[in-house]
Amino acid sequence: MDFEFITARAPLFGQAARLTVTLAFWGIIFSSAVGLVCAVIRFYRVPLLRQAAAGYIELARNTPLIVQLFFLYFGLPRLGVVWDGETCAIAGLTFLGGGYLAEAFRGGLSAVGRGQIEAGLSIGLNRFQLLRYVIIPQALAVALPAISAAVIFLMKETSVFSIVALPDLMYVAKDLLKEGYSGESNLMLVASYLVVILPVSLAFGYWERRLRFAGFGS
């Protein structure tokens, strides 16, 4: 094991990790927004939009991210839309994640009891207030394990971003492999992903436990 090599290349991995985290962060934020909107549309059975949401979710969940990225990076320019690698990466992750998070949120929304909704209505809450104060907080608590699984899945999916020429963790590791330090590179790659994803995983675990103790489950 060449530790000199590792220390020398660590900043490279640090940079790549930052890029991975940034792209994953925005992708997951936008995914959550898309997922929530789709889930609420399906929850309220909004005509037409509901079918559109269902179609989108199936498309997003049943095609690989790498194919979605190919379409965005190599396909869209043919239609006259040229996006840079980062935009494609975030858009692709949002497209994929929106589908997964929509399903996670939907599970939570359908777990909120009819009686809770009626109680909210009976004090005069309008639809928006009902969502904000009654339905979403309860749905979130129920959906959290599914959300957590989806978020971690999306973070791991960022490893295909190198195909749109982004110097993320996978890209950097592949480069170093060419220099012949395969053991060191692999080790740093694994360590980098763990450093990035493990804290998120632990944070979700903590959040789940806190919500469970803070007032649910009679």
Added chain:
Amino acid sequence: MVNSQEILKIKDLEKSFDGVPVLNRLTLTVKRGEVLVVIGPSGCGKSTLLRCLNGLEPVNGGQIVFEGQILTSFQTSWSRVRQRIGMVFQNYELFPHFNVLENILLGPVRVQGRKKSEALEKAEFWLNRVGLWDRRESFPRQLSGGQKQRVAIVRALAMDPEIMLFDEVTASLDPEMVREVLDVILNLAKEGLTMIIVTHEMAFARAVADRIIFIDQGVIVEDSPPETFFENPATDRARRFLNIFQFDGVQRGSRGTGPKTVPVRL
């Protein structure tokens, strides 16, 4: 004591579920300050009646007029109306992610746009009245059923409703807890709050009611003062219903003389 002004007028109200009629041209007028107790066999439509009054069930026909406003219209802003018609449910339905105070303040502050300090004052007043001010920080899961139901009553009262609807509010409670909830409602009745109460607690119905409304198969079969209804019901149907609350006790003879029935009265 009872002001003769009409607060609620229900005319020919019709409601059916999947073509099965539940309310059958039901007509009823409620005066301000009146306490109506609605009783009847299960499935008779009494809960449905309350739910229609709060817009939780769309009606199929007829008219509901509340303070001169027609509620059975497409333009009804239920969010506005519900601020004036309080409702308490059988299963409390407190919001599990909010503590007692947050449950109570949600309506007055977020819906009615009142100042928090003012809403808090009102919440304190009512929570003290039901003996739960010191539990204001508790979460619903930390409360007993009776406590939860008292909080649910305060949640509705905090909106300053003009009429309160109680839908079998003690049906899920253990016997000792029934009393603490009923006492709260009795006190509200004494103060002249207009209430429509659906219940199976006959002794309570008799104590609290100005009028007993007996419903069977979606129509009002009897509408009379409690003394008349319980002592001398006018219809056979009501008499049969009241009989199910009476029991014949069984005493076994000591030498195999067979069981001997002794009537037990409430």
